[in-house]
Amino acid sequence: MKLLKLVPDNTNIHFLRWRVPFYVISVLLMAASLSLVMVKGLNLGVDFVGGQMIRATFTQSQSVPLGELRETVGKLGYGEPILQQFGKPNEVSIRMKLPAGAEQKPDLANEMTGKITAAIRTTHPDARIDGVDSVSGKVSGELFNTGMLALGLAMVAISIYIWIRFEWQFGIGALFSLTHDVTLTLGLFALTQMEFDLNIVAAILTLIGYSLNDTIVVYDRIRENLKKFRRMPVPELLDLSVNETLSRTIVTSLSMLITLVALLFLGPNVIFGFTAAITLGIFVGTYSSIYMAAPILIWLKVSSASFVPTETALDRQEKLARGQV
Missing domain, CATH: 3.30.70.3400 (Alpha-Beta Plaits)
Incomplete structure (x- = not known):
């Protein structure tokens, strides 16, 4: 019996062809979300207002x-x-x-x-x-500030980790991608005025982890392909990498969405906000891994040379001694 494949092996979608329009749309959505948070504010729960x-x-x-x-x-x-x-x-x-x-x-x-x-x-x-x-409202306010600080520090620490594991451009790309995901989620809560409490902070941390996991999978494949296809133009290489990981991305996202949509419509009201935050996070996290984290590497001048070890003076001397130069 032939296995069902949601994404055929020969899939070749040119995602990066539309990178500029999608980036413009994403930046506008981020600006709109921040404006909503500043103008309408968040409907803070008991945890944050007392x-x-x-x-x-x-x-x-x-x-x-x-x-x-x-x-x-x-x-x-x-x-x-x-x-x-x-x-x-x-x-x-x-x-x-x-x-x-x-x-x-x-x-x-x-x-x-x-x-x-x-x-x-x-x-x-x-x-x-x-x-x-x-x-106390004062204590709750301090709790809100601490929660937001925890989100910010988590994103920065994750970016530093990716910087160390890959290159600095990848760290910046991951940080921008996570900022995009968190900003749109906050915009959703400012727009709908759903209650924002500690459960939502937990949901945002969860979607940061999901988005990061998806981004690292794509970045790892990009790094492998940069070493393998040194003469391939970077946009084509990024498209190849995204297409090669597309099957895993879609299967993982759909598996989670089936459960989340069921909870969204059939679950209790007390966890509706938590479920809504993670459901949106699955969409924006998958989107940002493709259209935020990958295209920014082009503008940050990532190339196949990024992963070629720099030859030191000692290396050159050893080559001369062995007669390799």
Whole structure:
């Protein structure tokens, strides 16, 4: 039985022919994403803006009725609650953003907490309120800054690694590709105003890893071909390298997208933002490996000579001694 191949062995798509238009489009999308983040901002979650956390135990139940509890709290008009089981299956934490104006009037936060706990006790008589904790907005702001710093340092460290493993041009290409992916993801959250919390930071770190993995596979093949085909023009060599890794790229991306699309439409709302971020990341990560990371090597003057060892004076002396020159 003949195996099904999504990409035929003789595939020869001229990706680099359209490198300039695609680069222009990508740069414009990055600029639009940054503008959205600056103008509309991100809809920061409790993790980053502070809020109230209510801990409760359902004494007569084996597990927390998350759906009913989310509906009960959501009806109060304070926004969507973040529910998380911890400890035993019948224990839950309920995190809520601070209501508008709570920074100036702390009583508003206490009023919100009182209404939520009263509604929980009324709807679920077996619910025991174990405690109420306040999350400082200042501490949450520091957490946001730390999270963004972690993303930036991760991208820089990855670029340094690629620089050491390949050449400096490859490090710059990888950094630009990762910046492209992260910027478009932030633009999505600024445009849709989906909640941006620590789960989304984890999703962005995940897509950085995916995009990097895809980029390294393409770069490794480019390096091999630069050593093998020294007289081939660089654009043609890059096309050859991308086509040779295309089958692996498509199979890997489709495998992940099948699961992610199912989660996107059938999964719970609480992980929708996380799933949406990774789903977009698969698309932009695959795209950037082909149209961001590869074409930039042309403008950075990568050639077959980039991987030819530099001959030192000692090498020349040894050749003279052996009569090879």
